[in-house]
Amino acid sequence: xxxxxxxxxxxxxxxxxxxxxxxxxxxxxxxxxxxxxxxxxxxxxxxxxxxxxxxxxxxxxxxxxxxxxxxxxxxxxxxxxxxx
Numbered sequence: 001x002x003x004x005x006x007x008x009x010x011x012x013x014x015x016x017x018x019x020x021x022x023x024x025x026x027x028x029x030x031x032x033x034x035x036x037x038x039x040x041x042x043x044x045x046x047x048x049x050x051x052x053x054x055x056x057x058x059x060x061x062x063x064x065x066x067x068x069x070x071x072x073x074x075x076x077x078x079x080x081x082x083x084x
Contacts, residue, residue: 004051010074011058015043018068024054034061041066059084 012022020034020041027046032054034043043061045054059081062068070078 002051004055007076007080008051008055008058011055011062011077014074014077015058015062018062018066020062020066022058032057032061034065055080 015022020043022043022045024045024047026048027044032044032046032049034041036042043058045057047054049057059077062073063070063081063084070082070084073081
């Protein structure tokens with residue numbers, strides 16, 4: 001397993017700890033991100049993207065859309081997402 005895949009797994013685990021359901025599936029459009037549906041918070045990742053793209057989209061969802069401060073993320077994700 002490469003480092004990007006491991007970081008993505010860490011990001012998914014962190015999102016789950018924060019109350020997000022993470023769904024990975026092939027999507028018809030390039031739009032990924034987060035939403036709230038039926039009282040649950042969701043993050044959707046497109047499986048047609050590589051793990052680096054999915055990791056970037058996860059960071060955008062958690063930091064930019066959900067507003068989770070960088071300092072609250074696991075250290076390995078802080079380093080990777082500091083540019084977001």
